[in-house]
Amino acid sequence: MEYCEFQTATRGLSEEKKDMLTAILSDFGFESFYEENGLYNAYIQQNSFTETAFQTTMSDAERFLGKLQFSIAEIPSTNWNQTWENTFDSIRISDEILIKTSTSNNTDTAKHTIVINPRMAFGSGTHETTSLILQAMKDIDFDGKTVADCGCGTGILAIFASMLGAKNIIAFDYDKCSVDNSIENIELNNIHNISVFHSSFEIMENKKFDIILANITRNILVENIKQLTKSLNPDGILIASGFYSDDIEIIRKNAESTGLTFVGSQTKNNWSITTFIHK
Numbered sequence: 001m002e003y004c005e006f007q008t009a010t011r012g013l014s015e016e017k018k019d020m021l022t023a024i025l026s027d028f029g030f031e032s033f034y035e036e037n038g039l040y041n042a043y044i045q046q047n048s049f050t051e052t053a054f055q056t057t058m059s060d061a062e063r064f065l066g067k068l069q070f071s072i073a074e075i076p077s078t079n080w081n082q083t084w085e086n087t088f089d090s091i092r093i094s095d096e097i098l099i100k101t102s103t104s105n106n107t108d109t110a111k112h113t114i115v116i117n118p119r120m121a122f123g124s125g126t127h128e129t130t131s132l133i134l135q136a137m138k139d140i141d142f143d144g145k146t147v148a149d150c151g152c153g154t155g156i157l158a159i160f161a162s163m164l165g166a167k168n169i170i171a172f173d174y175d176k177c178s179v180d181n182s183i184e185n186i187e188l189n190n191i192h193n194i195s196v197f198h199s200s201f202e203i204m205e206n207k208k209f210d211i212i213l214a215n216i217t218r219n220i221l222v223e224n225i226k227q228l229t230k231s232l233n234p235d236g237i238l239i240a241s242g243f244y245s246d247d248i249e250i251i252r253k254n255a256e257s258t259g260l261t262f263v264g265s266q267t268k269n270n271w272s273i274t275t276f277i278h279k
Helices: 014-030 051-065 079-086 130-137 156-163 175-186 219-232 244-257
Strands: 002-009 032-036 039-045 070-076 091-092 095-098 112-115 146-150 168-173 194-198 209-215 232-244 262-266 272-276
Touching: 014 032, 014 039, 014 051, 014 146, 014 232, 014 272, 051 070, 112 156, 130 209, 130 232, 130 262, 130 272, 146 156, 146 194, 156 168, 156 175, 156 194, 168 175, 175 194, 209 219, 219 232, 219 244, 232 244, 232 262, 244 262, 244 272
Parallel strands: 095 112, 146 168, 146 209, 168 194, 209 232
Antiparallel strands: 002 039, 002 070, 032 039, 091 095, 232 272, 262 272
16 A cells, blocks of 8 residues: 655744644544654555645645645655654653564563554554553553454554453454554564454444544544444443544534543643543
8 A cells, every 4th residue: 555745844843833733634634643854744545645635735724834845745655664663663651651663672671561563554652642542541440341442553552451451352444554563563462352353433333342442533533423432331431532632622522412421631742532431
C-alpha cells in the first residue's frame, strides 16, 4: 500500500499551531505524525487522499495557522517503514510502562514492557492520545474482562489490556497494514488471547464487551457511538481518544445521547481522552 507524505518546516509553528495542524490533518484522514530535523511530517493512505479536497482544507486551515509552505509526495510504504526503524527506539510512558522496539538498545526495565515494531501502523506510544490511554488503563480493573480495541493500529492497547489481565480481546482495523502489524506485535509479546480482524465497526455487532478502547478520530467516534454503546455491557467502560480538547463537548454530547455517563477527561498538549460508563 502506498502513502502520501505531507511535510512542512516547524520553524514559525508554535506548539499550539502544531497541535492544531495535527488535529486538522487527522480529521482529514492522516494517520501518523512525527517531527525530525525541523520538519513536520504526516502520512495518509494514497487511496484516501484527494488533492482538491485537501487544498480546500488547507486553505481553510491557513486562516488560523497563517500561510504554510508544504509539500505532498507519494511514497512507497517501505520508505516509511525505514523511517520508523531509524527514529523510534523506546519511550517510557510512566514508571510502570516502557515501550520499545525488538531491536532497542534500551536495557531499562519496567513492570510492563511492551515490544512494538510500529511499521506503517499508528500507536507506538509517542503520540499523546496513545500515552494518555495507556496511563488511564492502569487505573482500571481489566482482570477477567472482555475488551475491544477499535482501530488497533499497532495493537499496543490490546496488548496492554492482556498484560493487565483481560480474559478475551478483539482488535480490529480497516487498514490491512495495521492488522498485519498488530499480529506481529502480539506475537512479539507472547500474547495468546487477542483475535485481530481486518474490519470496521460491523465486527462488534451482536457482541458485548466490558471495556472498549477507541483511539480513533472525532468524526469516526461520532458516527459509531451508537454501536459502541450498544456493545457495552452494563457498567461497561468506554475510553475514547484521537481528538482535540475543543472536541470534548462534542464527544460528550453524542455519547450521553446514547445513554452513556461521562466520567471524566484528560488532556495532554491539547489532545484528549474521555471516559464513559454504561449505566
